[in-house]
Amino acid sequence: MANLKKGQPITDISVLIAGKAGDGVLFTGDVLAKILKRQGWEVVTCRDFPSNIRGEATSTVVRASLDRIYSWGDCIDVLLAFDCQAVFKNVQTIARGGVVFCDGEGIGAMPDPLKKGKTFHRFLLRQLAKEKFGQEVYKNMIALGALSYVLDLDTQIIQEIISEMFLKKKGQEIVDKNTQALMLGWAKAGEMIADSECHALDRTTDQGRIVLSGDEAIALGALAAGCRFFAAYPICPASEIWQWLAVYLPHFNGAVVQTEDELAAMNMAIGAAYAGARAMTSTSGPGASLMMEAFSLAGMAEVPVVVAHVQRVGPATGTPTKTEQSDITQWIYGSHGDFPRIVLAPGTVEECFEFTVKAFNLAERYQCPVILMTELDMGQNLRTAREFHFDKISIDRGRLLSQEELLGMDNFKRYEFAADGISPRALPGMKNGLHMVEGNEHNEKGYRDEDPEIRRRMMDKRMKKLQAASKNLIASRVWGDRKAKVGILGTGSTLGAIVEAQGQLARKGIPTKFLQLRTLWPFPVKETEAFLNSCRQVFVVENNFSGQLSRLVKSQVEGCPRFKNILKYSSLPFKPTDISRRIRRAPR
Amino acid sequence: MRNKEDYHLEDPAWCRGCGLFGVFDALKRAAAAQDLDPEQTVVVTGIGCHGRLNNCFRAYGFHGLHGRVLPVATGVKLNNPGLLVVGVSGDGDAYSIGLGHFIHAVRRNVGIVYLVVDNRIYGLTQGQFSPTTEMGFVSISSPYGSKEFPIDGPRLALAAGGTFIARGFSGNVAHLAGLFEKAVKHRGFALIEALSPCVTHNKINTYEWFRKNIYLLEDDSGYHPGDKMEAWTRLQDSRRIPIGLIYQEQKPPFEELVLPDVHKPIAREGLGVDVPRLEKIMEKFR
Structure with missing residues (x-):
């Protein structure tokens, strides 16, 4: 949320880029995220896109802060829309003082509420791109130019990024055209908006940081951990793990196979692990259902195999491009028979990397399947992270005989x-x-x-x-005020919104502590019991309808206190205020 | 040189007269003739009476799930291509629950010898009709006769681009062993369907029935396994079942296409962490 009081420097800002699938919205957002990161800001993106290639509404939030952030925040300061539909849809979330650019051809005046403290500019991006560059695609770079003007971004950084993206693949001419488009957008925005509408961001140093998605972090973790065989079937939102590995594994004497289905993916990974490779597969809900059969085989045959499950909205095909946590118990209780399994749940990009390395070591050490549970929000959105330290990785192959x-x-x-x-x-x-x-x-x-x-x-x-x-698993982590009597339980990508909600609550005089469950199975009974016993009131925050995490905890912990569930199953990730408001209003 | 008995781990416990005895015998004979190293051989079996083969044939063995022989075998082969990987399935395993995997393994031409023991019935589950059971067959799951048209594995394999398609008969062990020897030498996916009577649950497709309905392709000097149209014609003939090498062609095996180096097995890679290289890759996220 921007603090747009005059004269005060901005420490937090959210930009929404919206349009239709095929408009290049995600591309524009990802480039903006990279620019902001290089300008020294912490970044989180939040993609909201349909299961569609062209035509349906798509948007991405790029949020940046000078503080460490993990969530997409509560409101929007700058909206750049490739069509007017996006403006109407998002009008409520635009903060006071917000700036809106809209490429709305053939639309009259904007409704009154929009004008309150917000400014609206018609910016014919498509037309401009076609006129000046002969191709509509340049609208994205013009848009970035306009945003750069509003946010006073470092054009030097942007030009570097343009070169990195296009020079090798497309040549100098395309680099030049993109740079021109950028400058055109910059100049046009300068003509349109008043200085008072600018949200100029400070520039600080960018050291020891990277910006990437959870899927990419898992893929890099797998590569670093010695994973050399990957078998998978295409599925949103897990495919990025494998697509990334498909590029790199062959350079590390490894191989990737696109299987006929998830039954084959899991069995092939098991065959590979049995042969001696560090092997992995990735999937989401429907694929996981198919993998359940072979999951049981891995448990019985004691084959060390790693599965990354990136959750999406279920049941059935659900909403493949939206986030949820409704498969939390799938790998804990799933499949037939009793067998040992380990389920890890990273909550940050760094953890995606570290837990993946750990997953391979645990799988070989305990000769059992190990599951990494994340969500679309973690898997596909970009977040800044501290750079990874490969020199700290150790490979533990357990009782594998020489x-x-x-x-x-x-x-x-x-x-x-x-x-x-x-x-x-x-x-x-x-x-x-x-x-x-x-x-x-x-x-x-x-x-x-x-x-x-x-x-x-x-x-x-x-x-x-x-x-x-x-004795050798990843311990839960407590965030916030350890003496607080109000406790919050959560796992995975809800971490971002929870931690920020804690900040909001603390400012209102409500100290809280948050237990981030990082190993879901075997369930960390003692840690959880100790935490629960030290709380007077416990809220369980999860992105699903039925409170799966809450039920899991209750099934494992004796004398569990009454939980208040804070659930969200609208297919969007939590906003910090979704959580803080509920806790603030709860009777104490 | 190893002899047949070097591959005999224990006596199998199949019904007296089961076709699988012939299959087991043919496997041992072929292994001895080729002097196969049991420690360099992996036999992956499915679920069904054939699955007990691991208990009696001396080699590394993997007995997994019903219908999932080929994905497991593919995983083994790709990660250690130096091993001889033999998949064994029944007709239910290969052509029913595992049919998807079958077509795709054929299509990929992964270097596996795949032996499908076809008794035209589900034996282990006490006699339900299978995808190769003839229409009208009365079984415990088709008391009024099966209402389904059967499918034919070799025909499916030919349509899917198979590079080695053979059929044998467990009543002719020497011939079946010969097919197995040829299959071991083939580069790519080698299918051998072994017609194999179930003496307990299939009273129609008996040794006698098979003997009456099969003929040896080798007896026909005009038959060349390189002729795809002729192979198709023979497989289409519903009156007579051809036995022998039906079709063979050369195509690059999957492992040679997908692996960076077939002589450097992934399964035996040292897992050193190449810090400078990984750091360079991480630069893309700066």
């Missing part, structure tokens, strides 16, 4: 009844390691065995691994 160790063994048993449940592992092709990997209940050598006693012991052996794992 050929020398295996040769020194008399009687290798793949499913040995080890004290901690973690048996030695050999790979096909190794000498002296012949064994079976079985989806049927089996004995220590891996051969099918239906003896009840063996079954009982084998079940104990597999499930015991979770006890060992629970």
Whole structure:
């Protein structure tokens, strides 16, 4: 939310770029995010786009702040619309003092409420682009130029970014044309708006930071962790993980396969992991439903496989391009039979990277499937992050035997009844390691065995691994005032809105603390109990209808206090005020 | 040189007279003739009576889920292409629940030997009709006769661009073993469908029935497995079932196309963290 009191420097700003699918709205937003980041600002984007290639309404919010932010904020300061529909749709969220540019051909005066403290400018971007450059596509760069004028962005940075984007791929001529379009937009905006409408942003240094999506962070984490095989089926909003890896894996002696369906994706990743590769797949709700069958196989056969699940709106096909947290329990309770599984839930881009590295180590160490749960909001939106430290990564392959160790063994048993449940592992092709990997209940050598006693012991052996794992998982994190009596529970990408809501509440004299659950399974019972016991009132914030996280906690923690659920299932991510208002108004 | 018994782990527990005994025998014979290293061989099986093959055939074994043999086998092959990967399925596994995977594995021409043991019935689940069961067949799930037209695996494989399509008969072990030897040498996806009587649940497609209805392509000196139209014609003939190598052609195997280096197995990569390279990649996010 911009503080547009005259004379005060701006510390927070939100820009909404809106149009129709195919207008290049997301592209323009992503470039703006990069410019702001290089100008030293923290950035979060929030895409709102349809499951459609051309024609339907699309928008993206680019929010920037001098403070650390993780959410898309509460209101809009600058709106740049490629059509008027977007203006009417978003009029309520435009803050006092806001500036609106609209390429609305054939529309009369804007309604009165819009004018209150807001200024409206008709900016015929398309027409201008066609006139000056012969192509409508240049409207995006003209738009960026206009925004740069309003926000007083560093044109040097923008020109650098234009060169990076176009020089190698399209040549100097295109770079020049884009630069001209940018300057044209700048000049036109200068003619249109008064100095008082400018939202000039400070320039600070940009050091040790990157800007990327959660999907990209997961992909980079996988690459760094030694993932060399990736099998997946196209699905929104997870495909970016694999598309990114498809570019890089071949350079690291790795491979990507686009499978015929998610049944194949999961089974192929299992085959790869069994062979000895660090293997992964990614998906969203419907794909995860198909993967459930093989998920169980990975648990039974003790194959270390990693799955990234980027949640979208369900059920059924739901709304594939919108965010939700309605698959939280899918991998915790899903599939047939009892078997060990680990579910991690990153809440920041940095965590997407770190938890992915950790996921591969946990999968091999405990020889079980490991799931990374994120959401579209985390997966596809850009956020600034502290740069990643690859030198701190260590690779832990658990009890994977070397050929020398295996040769020194008399009687290798793949499913040995080890004290901690973690048996030695050999790979096909190794000498002296012949064994079976079985989806049927089996004995220590891996051969099918239906003896009840063996079954009982084998079940104990597999499930015991979770006890060992629970000491080595990612602990929950407490944000805010540790002495506060008002507690908030949440997981994943709701973190951004929760943390900002905490700030808003603190300013109103309501201190809060927020428990960010970062490992969802095995459930961190002790940490959660201690947290809940120290609160007088607990709010559970989640992006779904039924309060899945709330129910999960209740099922795991004894004497759970009454929760107040703060739910949002409109397909949009939480705004900080969605949360702070509810907590403020709740009786205490 | 290894002999047949080197591949015999234990006696199988199939019904007396089951066609799978012939399949098992043919596998062992071919393995011995090729002197296959059990430690360099992975047998991936599906669910059905054939799935017990892992318990008796000496090699690395993976017994997964019903219908999912080929994705698992593909995962193994791509990550360690030096291994001989043999997939084994039944007709239900390959042509019903796993049909999608079958077509796509054929299309990709991934270097797997795929043995489909076709008994035209669901044996392990006590005798329901399968996708290869003839119309009208009375079974526990079709008490008034099956109302479905059967499909034919080799025909599907030919239509999907298969590069090695063969059919054998578990009653002719030497011939089936010969097909398996050829399949091992083939570059790409090799399908062998083994017609294999279920002596308990299929009283129609017996050894005798198969013997009456099959003929050896090798006996026909005019038949060349490189002729796709002729292969199609033979497969279309509903009166007589051709046995032998039906069709073969050369196409690059999937692993050679998709892997940066087939001689550097992904599965054996050291997982060192290449910090400077990763840092360079991260620069794109600045």
